[in-house]
Structures are given as C-alpha cells and as structure tokens.
Amino acid sequence: MASQTIENYREGAETYQGNALCKKKSIQLLEELGLPKGLFPLEDMEEFGYNHAAGFIWLIQKKKKEHMFKKIKQTVSYATEVTAFVEQRKMKKITGVKTKELLLWLSVVEVYIDDPSSEKITFKTGTGLSDSFPLSAFEL
Numbered sequence: 001m002a003s004q005t006i007e008n009y010r011e012g013a014e015t016y017q018g019n020a021l022c023k024k025k026s027i028q029l030l031e032e033l034g035l036p037k038g039l040f041p042l043e044d045m046e047e048f049g050y051n052h053a054a055g056f057i058w059l060i061q062k063k064k065k066e067h068m069f070k071k072i073k074q075t076v077s078y079a080t081e082v083t084a085f086v087e088q089r090k091m092k093k094i095t096g097v098k099t100k101e102l103l104l105w106l107s108v109v110e111v112y113i114d115d116p117s118s119e120k121i122t123f124k125t126g127t128g129l130s131d132s133f134p135l136s137a138f139e140l
Contacts (some may be wrong), residue, residue: 001080005095006049006058013051022048026059027140034089034113036121036138042078057118071137075100076108092099092123099123 002010007042019047022045027037029050034093037087044062051057059082066077079096090112097108121138124130 002047002058002060003083004059005083006081009054009056009058011053012053013049013056015047015049017047019043019045020065022046022059025050026057028030029057029086033086033091034116035091035111036135038069038138038140039111040078040082041065042082055085055087056083057086069133069137072133074133074137077105089116099125101125 014025016022023042026042026045026048029039030039035064040059042061042065043128045059046059046062049058061080064077064079066075074127077098081130082094082096084091084094090110092110092112094109094111098105099108106125106129108118108123108126109126111121113121119135120132121135122130122132128136
C-alpha cells in the first residue's frame with residue numbers, strides 16, 4: 001500500500017503498473033536526468049510514478065531487495081517503497097534506500113553528480129557522510 005507521501009503527489013502524476021513497464025520508465029527517467037541507468041536494480045516492481053510539477057518520483061516493489069554493486073563492492077538495500085525528489089543530475093530527500101557501511105545500514109538521502117566530466121557520482125547519508133564512486137559502477 002502506498003504511503004501518505006505518495007498519495008499527496010499522485011494527482012497529476014504519470015503512473016505505470018507492471019514490472020516491465022516500470023523498469024523501462026524508471027530507466028528512461030534516470031537517463032533524462034543525466035543519472036546512471038543502473039541506480040534502481042529493482043525486481044517485481046508494481047508501480048512507478050513521476051509527478052513532473054513537484055519533481056517527485058516513487059517506485060513500489062513487491063518485496064525489499066538487496067543489491068551488490070560489484071564494481072565498488074557496495075551493498076544497497078531498497079525498501080518496498082522508494083521515493084525521491086529529482087532534478088537534473090540529482091535526487092534528494094530519498095526514502096527507502098540504505099547502504100551498508102561496515103556493520104551499519106545508513107539511509108541514503110541524496111545522490112548527485114556535481115561535475116559530469118569527473119565521471120563520479122556522490123551518495124550522501126542521513127549522518128552527513130558522503131562518498132563518491134565511478135559512474136560506470138551504476139550502468140546497466
């Protein structure tokens with residue numbers, strides 16, 4: 001069931017149902033935003049929504065998913081519901097995404113590419129820590 005936050009942005013949003021279509025639309029959006037196409041390696045997606053006016057996106061999947069980005073040896077956990085506010089080369093106020101640092105799971109709250117020529121993407125956690133990685137680690 002979608003959270004209250006999603007319900008607040010549902011009106012006027014483009015919404016898509018079904019795994020294949022959700023995957024395709026989420027990848028198209030990442031491309032449009034100038035972000036790597038492999039940022040959402042989700043399976044069994046039920047819904048993807050994008051409210052252009054607010055810059056708000058959401059993805060709903062059947063069950064939580066952990067994914068290992070092999071090139072950088074980072075494990076990321078995606079909740080059944082992932083939301084974010086998006087703009088060119090940036091996602092902020094992200095919910096539902098955590099990264100494992102040592103033995104702790106830290107919430108990822110922001111993802112951005114400061115300088116596209118650097119070929120780096122930065123992930124910021126709720127604790128204020130941030131780390132940059134090569135863009136190539138997140139390609140499909």
